[in-house]
Amino acid sequence: MDKHQSEVTNGAQHEEPSKEGMSRRSFLGAGALAGAAGAVAAPMTAAMFAATAKAQAAEIKNSPFVHPGDLDEYYGFWSGGHSGEVRIMGIPSMRELMRIPVFNVDSATGWGLTNESKRIKGESAHLLAGDSHHPHMSMTDGRYNGKYVFINDKANTRVARIRCDVMKTDKMITVPNCQAIHGLRVQKVPYTKYVICNGEFEVPIVNDGKASLEDVSQYRSLFNVIDAENMEVAFQVMVDGNLDNTDADYDGKYFASTCYNSEMGMNLGEMIASERDHVVVFNLARCEAAVKAGKFKTYNGNNVPVLDGTKGSDLTRYIPVPKSPHGMNTSPSGKYFVANGKLSPTVSVIAIDKLDALFADKIKPRDTIVAEPELGLGPLHTAFDNKGNAYTTLFLDSQIAKWNVEDAIRAYKGEKVNYIRQKLDVHYQPGHNHTSAGETRDADGKWLISLCKFSKDRFLPVGPLRPENDQLIDISGDEMKLVHDGPTYAEPHDCMIVHRSKLKPKKLWTRDDPIFAETVEMAKADGVNLEVDNKVIRDGNKVRVYMTSIAPNYGMTEFKVKLGDEVTVVVTNLDQVEDVTHGFCMTNHGVQMEIGPQATSSVTFIADKPGVQWYYCNWFCHALHMEMRGRMLVEA
Ligand code: CUK
Ligand code: CUA
Secondary structure, three states: OOHHHHHHOOHHHHHOOOOOOOOHHHHHHHHHHHHHHHHHOOOOOHHHHHHHHHHHHHHHHOOOOOOOOOOOOEEEEEEOEOOOOEEEEEEOOOEEEEEEOOOOOEOOOOEOOEHHHHHHHHHHOOOOOOOEOOOEEEEEOOEEEEEEEEEEEOOOOEEEEEEOOOOEEEEEEEOOOOEEEEEEEEOOOOEOOEEEEEEEEOEEOOOOOOOOOOOOOOEEEEEEEEEOOOOEEEEEEEEOOEEEEEEEOOOOOEEEEEEEOOOOOOOHHHHOOOOEEEEEEEEHHHHHHHHHOOOOEOOOOOOOOEEEOOOOOOOEEEEEEEOOOOOEEEOOOOOEEEEEOOOOOEEEEEEHHHHHHHHOOOOOHHHHEEEOOEOOOOEEEEEEOOOOEEEEEEOOOOEEEEEEHHHHHHHHOOOOOOOEEEEEEOOOOEEEEEEEOOOOOOOOOOEEEEEEOOOOOOOOOOOOOOOEEEEEEEOOOOOOEEEEEEEEOOOOOOEEEEEHHHOOOOOOOOOOOHHHHHHHHHHHHOOOOOOOOOEEEEEOOEEEEEEEEEOOEEOOOEEEEEOOOEEEEEEEEOOOOOOOOEEEEEOOOOEEEEEOOOOEEEEEEEOOOOEEEEEEOOOOOOOOHHHOEEEEEEEO
């Protein structure tokens, strides 16, 4: 137990941390027996009291109940699906700690409205919607490093990055040459140099309006490799079929993506016609060498190298698996890629240590499959513990199947072993699931989240639109135990659970933060010292209003502009006090924003209404928060 972890637990446990490997059930069992003996026979001895206290401590440790004032042991990062955001959860309490607007517009923080957020959104600043699916944290040597969380936007073919020191989106790109970025993961080893993601929908590779709806021979789906630090597409790999989900190995050599619709059908009937689809494995070293050697083409007027990874290429291998696989998950042992069957009741286990031989053409693609356990109906995604077990969501059965990977491999060889350990009902129709640190070497086998698409009868009815249900499952014992139902709004697809020791978010902004560096530069050019000045700068019909804020005052409580001016208000929050966030809202102009302590934020609007317009602070900051306001006079 590390220091951080012991801080999280309760007082009783500080004296007697339960030992790793000692199951909760056996612990509880011993305590319960001691208690029962005490009740029927002689008064409890000191030893019995101690045993009971121990049992209670063990109970508390695995309880999802986090007492008021206590902190969670894990951060959870949840995608917000077609709400376009990312949410931070506390695990195991399942308390929602924060929302990070990404592809959506956020009225509270001004994300999508402020100049800083528009700069980050770049060419897609005009887009106000998104569909976020897969949040994944950067890693070093196969372990979360607390630096970034990456997330895809299926709706608008984008990838964004969240900076974990401030928990704000700091980069966003639109990926060219493809449509609908879906599966996204990170390179795990040696570190996250690349973010990998799939362009799901196949489109004409030159999509200039000259392609037809009938001839689909030039339609392609692309695998995208993005430089994680500068957030530029390093290269793309063209494949056959369309790509779905993806994951990386623990050797820094291979990426694997599931591929459904290998028939390249354009409607449902055509898409599910063939009995087999495939997993595409990408050879990173060969891809990088091909880019270096200039063995690529460019399309659609951009300069992103596109490699040919279609069948027969030496950059890829196609491993046939039962039809329409969906989730792709690497076991934390680093030994296996698991492709989840979706339309097949099986998952396909690919031995990563056989891939060298596959790429050397010494074995056939199917020779890499070492197990294909039958788990139930609609397997979508698989998570792992640290004891060799896997947990697969069964969408149609509304269950999670716990199975043992090595036993499934033995069964595939013909041995009579039961690899299924347990099936647990979840409520209802689970998509993704995720275990604590389960996509890293730190998988700890404590918690499992099941992201259920339907809640049906689990909560008070709230009209035709119902919440989804994120269920928390204790997997620390031999049996999975459902411990919490958590309603969520549209639509967490995926999540990940990070031990709190991995993250050290800032309490205040630093004045030189790159997120508002351009605004600081603009002030400098205007001769404004943001730390002290409250000034109006006129530049033709553009007006820049610089003001400071310290609770409960704006540094400027009135200013004048002319009707039709383009007004940029820049607020610098000089408060040095944690948690004192101010806001700026210009009434009747549709603009508002958050200004965190020591941050600078700006927003631009047209002064299109003559007369007096009040502006006010919309983040509650002080007993005199209501009084924190001022007037803009728009002269006709
Ligand atoms: S996908 Cu949603 S359930 Cu976008 Cu990861 Cu599988
Ligand atoms: Cu400042 Cu409310």
